[in-house]
Amino acid sequence: MKLQSLRHTSTAAFLLLAVLAITASSCGDRKDTETKQTETITTAAVTEEIDPLPDNLPERDFGGYEFQSYVRSCCPSHKDGLWQEDSDGDVIDIAVFERNKKVENRFNCIIAEPKLAEGEDITVLQNSLLAADYITDIAVHHFRFLGDLALQQLLADMNTMEYLDFSQPWWNKDLIENYSIFDKVFVGYGTIDSDNITNVSVLYYNKHLANEKLDINFYDTVKNGEWTIDKMDEIIHEFGTDLNGDGKIEYEKDELAFTANAGYMFQYQVAMDQKTTKLNDAGEPELCINTEKMTSIVDKMYHMICDYPYSIVDNDTGSQAFIDGRSLFLTENLGIALKQLREMKDDYGIIPLPKYDKEQDRYYSHASAHANCMSVPIINSDFERVGIILEALAAEGYKIIRPAVYDVALKQKGARDEASAEMIDLICAGRTGDFADLYDEWGLVYTLDHMIGRQKNNNFASYYAKNEKTSINRLKKAVKAFASFEE
Numbered sequence: 001m002k003l004q005s006l007r008h009t010s011t012a013a014f015l016l017l018a019v020l021a022i023t024a025s026s027c028g029d030r031k032d033t034e035t036k037q038t039e040t041i042t043t044a045a046v047t048e049e050i051d052p053l054p055d056n057l058p059e060r061d062f063g064g065y066e067f068q069s070y071v072r073s074c075c076p077s078h079k080d081g082l083w084q085e086d087s088d089g090d091v092i093d094i095a096v097f098e099r100n101k102k103v104e105n106r107f108n109c110i111i112a113e114p115k116l117a118e119g120e121d122i123t124v125l126q127n128s129l130l131a132a133d134y135i136t137d138i139a140v141h142h143f144r145f146l147g148d149l150a151l152q153q154l155l156a157d158m159n160t161m162e163y164l165d166f167s168q169p170w171w172n173k174d175l176i177e178n179y180s181i182f183d184k185v186f187v188g189y190g191t192i193d194s195d196n197i198t199n200v201s202v203l204y205y206n207k208h209l210a211n212e213k214l215d216i217n218f219y220d221t222v223k224n225g226e227w228t229i230d231k232m233d234e235i236i237h238e239f240g241t242d243l244n245g246d247g248k249i250e251y252e253k254d255e256l257a258f259t260a261n262a263g264y265m266f267q268y269q270v271a272m273d274q275k276t277t278k279l280n281d282a283g284e285p286e287l288c289i290n291t292e293k294m295t296s297i298v299d300k301m302y303h304m305i306c307d308y309p310y311s312i313v314d315n316d317t318g319s320q321a322f323i324d325g326r327s328l329f330l331t332e333n334l335g336i337a338l339k340q341l342r343e344m345k346d347d348y349g350i351i352p353l354p355k356y357d358k359e360q361d362r363y364y365s366h367a368s369a370h371a372n373c374m375s376v377p378i379i380n381s382d383f384e385r386v387g388i389i390l391e392a393l394a395a396e397g398y399k400i401i402r403p404a405v406y407d408v409a410l411k412q413k414g415a416r417d418e419a420s421a422e423m424i425d426l427i428c429a430g431r432t433g434d435f436a437d438l439y440d441e442w443g444l445v446y447t448l449d450h451m452i453g454r455q456k457n458n459n460f461a462s463y464y465a466k467n468e469k470t471s472i473n474r475l476k477k478a479v480k481a482f483a484s485f486e487e
Helices: 011-026 033-046 076-080 091-107 125-129 143-151 175-177 207-213 218-223 229-238 266-271 292-306 382-414 418-429 435-439 444-455 459-481
Strands: 065-067 068-069 110-111 138-141 201-206 254-260 277-279 284-289 311-314 327-333 348-351 374-375
Touching: 065 327, 065 382, 068 201, 091 110, 091 382, 110 382, 125 143, 143 374, 143 435, 143 459, 175 218, 175 435, 201 418, 207 348, 218 348, 218 418, 229 327, 266 292, 266 444, 284 435, 284 459, 292 311, 292 444, 292 459, 311 444, 348 418, 382 418, 435 444, 435 459, 444 459
Parallel strands: 065 110, 068 138, 254 311, 254 327
Antiparallel strands: 138 374, 201 327, 201 348, 277 284
16 A cells, blocks of 8 residues: 555544554563563563564565664664674564574575764665665665755655555654655655664653652553643652762762753654644645744743752753663653663663643654664665565564564663553554654754753743744755655
């Protein structure tokens, strides 16, 4: 089913399907001992197709073809979550290896070791495409840089590829719609790797500190639809201690209410359902961020973070204060539960970022923050082959990698209680994104990163006035580029 058909189908129905699929594949016997449980689920995660959904792909023999990918190297998980050399390692690594082997055996192909970009830089791929040099079948990279390639007409329209079925649960249909225009899909997002499961922003809270100093059940508050920015602000302003009594509030020494890197602030706009762009009657994206609601969001975030000394947010803030048990809240990605937080002595909980108010219909999260999106370069010798293998990788990733990450590593190890696991379901079901993520060049879509995280400024009217013209021109550039593509 192509994107054009998806636009005539209820988004809510698709999200419900995704949630039901996740729930169905997440059930297991949690009454065994921890050791037996982990061993049993680990084996199941890498040997069974928990979700029986067929991928509807034809049988093909690709004669040992080496399927190439081009991946950024700024974080080891970008490569490791897509490809493994052997079946050694933890449960996620084993799942990645088994997924690739299954696709290889089915289609007589080789999933080759990814070619690595220099950090985030995509110049090598860009130059090769401009020179009509075929170096990769797919580009697995940050959405922002794939957007640059799309503007240069260096990416193929995946909506024309016969065997890519974006109605399937292994693709994020909402995000693909939001990142597309004129029914053209240049950037996709699906379960081709572990990053696309773990790189979603969540709010961690320290259970010991919360139980000791607060009178609130966070899980019930979330379930009742009452976890709002005002509620979070109220709690934060009740919390914090100058532990050494020196009159200075310092990240390394004191008990803090809230910590986060500045780069996570824009996701609060997403969580509060304030879009940066929307489609007009002509099907073209236009700015819609200059609202009273956005002004209110900036003011609320400023009061919660910039106006309170026990909230520390800047470019260098990490997770150490939270790990040390000195921060009530931490905004980070879900993936740190697999590694950094494993050393944390205090128990922690996982909840979504807050809604704007109780009337908001659901909890939202940004789908692709630092995760790998995926594109197919326009220079390609066989689009049918690429479509078949890519669909198979996403489908088997959903059936093999996702259970290993989601059910075993996150729910059994990362989340330290059943309620946190339920929160992960809720957070992942609310993933979304904005057209401006790709095509506004770090502009208005990142308003909260700049204003709250870095500038400590709450004059949204002035900020918008300075940036409006530039963002409008960027969007017009994207519309013009996509309109000029041949049908």
